[in-house]
Amino acid sequence: MSSTSLSYLKTNPQIIFFTDFDGTITLEDSNDFMTDNLGYGYTKRRQGNIDVLENKISFRDSFRDMLDSIKTPFNECLDQLRKNMRLDPYFAQFYYWAKDNNVPIVVLSSGMVPVIKTLLETLLGHPLDDHLTIVANEVESRDGQDINSPGGWQIKYHDDR
Template sequence: MGVQAAAESLPAMKTNPKFIFFTDFDGTITLQDSNDFMTDNIGYGQAKRRQGNLDTLQEKINFRDSFRDMMDSVTKPYSECIQYLVDNIKLDPYFAEFFQWALANNVPVVVLSSGMEPVIKALLKSLIGPDSDKMEVLGNFVKARPGKSIDEEGGWEIEFRHPESGYGHDKSIALRQYSSLPADSRPTMFYAGDGVSDLSAARETDLLFAKKGHDLIRYCAREHVPFTVFEDWSTILEKCKEIVEGKTTVQDAAEKGWEAYKAGEAGVTPAVSGTATPVRKHTHEL
């Protein structure tokens, strides 16, 4: 795929960026996961939801089926759900600063989410304002149940972007469109995430930011996927500035993340077997 073709089919390539930041939405850009928040408070509750997360991490159930079960437990009219989330979900206190830096430095931000696009766009508009339109959002969808309206009790359900995939939204598909670009036009790819919805993305970028104390770190350690730890977006902003300015490399950042995990500084207990150095699938050099 040439540069012109890439720009036409991949919106984030229109400005020929050298770096692109892909990110999960729920619990990564925001302080709370909106889907977990609905499930815990107006769905079947935190205990069952958390067990579903653990079962997914342990590969007892795929993410798509676990997530559908969660969303099916939320029966309030869809418009009420959106308003409930707008009233309660908060932005990471440093994300807006990161986003303004990204806009100023030609680092497109692409949201890859297992949540629902209309929810994400409504929350971004509320939390960030008009500039949120400059962020590409790829997620799942919402549809009315047969014979019902989405704005009545029990009237809506999730519609998966990739229903044939066990992920529901296989984030690796979008990421590979960028990672497979010719070397002279392929950007350096960052990704930030926190949980089981990010498993399909974990191996697909040059530098993975995994949120401290969350399930994505457990997965990366178990599967030997390189990552660096972040606590909030101030950490991400600082590290991205260093890389974009040539002060460090994605390889160095990943090595430091692994060292932080082994030292018990990643918010999860290091596994006894987690001693091997992770090997990155892609070896894109800066």
């Protein structure tokens, strides 16, 4: 489930578990994987990270630049991620425990909802249950193109709505 509403409060939980996604629920960062393998590569991505740390560029601008380097159609990006990303070995157990114990999971991520949802459903092997909410960025068409065409997609920042 992806939403910015407070739907995870509907069961009156005693606690709510907030987590990042990339490198926390998964073993590797999906955006780094796409950039390194489908975009401008590891070296330029790492330089962008250094530039952010040295305040030469904002994280937001560096992240957009990184994702804009990926010209692969979005559906093909998802295919590559499905084949290459792995879940933390204990996350599935935690996911089901949280469901059974009324502990909503809220994934807060700078990543993109369709990527996170696709990977979780693929790696867990079923559609997501209502106890998991994703708060992240979206994907949108670039200049009216089909997102599944080369260069046809871009990130849509959550807070730009």
